[in-house]
Amino acid sequence: MANSDYKTIVKDGLWDNNGVFSMLLGMCPCMAMTTSATNGFGMGLATAVVMAASSYLVAVFRNRITTEVRIPVYILIVAAMVTVVDLGMNAWMHELYKVLGLFIPLIVSNCLPLARLEAFAAKQSPTPAFLDGLFMGLGFTIALTAIGAVREIIGSGTLFADASLLLGPSFKVIEMRLLPADMGVLMMILPPGGFIVTGLLVVGKRLMDLAAGKEIQMAGAHAL
């Protein structure tokens, strides 16, 4: 594959075709695990690892998987990768694992990995498939961190609180307090805030695309 193709994969994954803001896939962790920027970041990274690994495996075995049974095979591959991440996080990042809890095994039924396997990895050789999974996953991480940051700043006035506890002591530097503690709007941390912030950020991405002179992506609108 030519270099420009790799560039497109990276750009599509991170921004142009962002899993959350453009395709509106994988909404469940996107709302549930974004009460703080740190949670969103951790959830996004776990998903990125699963996506990169399962895209690579599906691309390796793409000629052996028959079309009739492909969906169960994909789900099983994703489930195996999720189990690996689940056990690994439990062992090495236990604090973060306790916060994310239920939503780590639920990566299995996140539609974003499955959508990329079906749309991309099943037709490509392993290297581009791996990169597509990785950068789609990183785009997902960016989206979750952004939603988490907005909700955390408005809701509790901090940014990346508890990062040193959840991600490791070296992350102490990014912990910030932007607003006094009593100014937080609790609604943003509670469930309604998740829906409203996500809706407004989708509008934000449309505005930025519009300012850059691109066509607004209404793709999600037709599917919905």
Next chain:
Amino acid sequence: MKEFALMMIGAALVNNVILARFLGLCSFMGVTTRVDTAAGMGLATTFVITVSSMADWAVQTYLLDAYGLGFLRTVTFILVIASAVQFTEMTIKKVSPSLFQMLGIYLPLITTNCAVLGVALLLVEGKMGFLSSTMFAFASSVGYSLVMIIFAGLRERLVLAHVPRLFAGPPIAFIVAGMLAMAFMGFSGIATS
């Protein structure tokens, strides 16, 4: 009996699967453009959630716990759910062809609905008995169907509203969902679960 009633109200309304636990959002956004399809999806999902949590309970108790295979839970549960969906599809086709026609393409999609796996995993965490876990699963899925139908009704009205172009489609739907979630927060305090 009172505990059962409180638990079921808690599962259906207070800790609603969609609006409080954020499970099954893909179908919540995807198939709520019309009330009748939303109701069909709710019905089918209710059936699958109830059947698969009964099966998952048995698998967890007699297979995974009994032989210390807890680490295989995710893989096993997704297989059980996929088979439950397949079983549901075959049963409905045999018993009521007209209902099968109505649900059609939505049936296979239930496998990747995270509400199904989510409820099954919540039950394992809660360590409930067979009867109470089945009741919990049924009540949760009734709450799911309720919200699906309400939201579909809202969106049918939304189509007729003049929404700014930037907000058209998903963004305005999210904001309306946020308002619905606020309304459902009014139930908190009725029962805890």
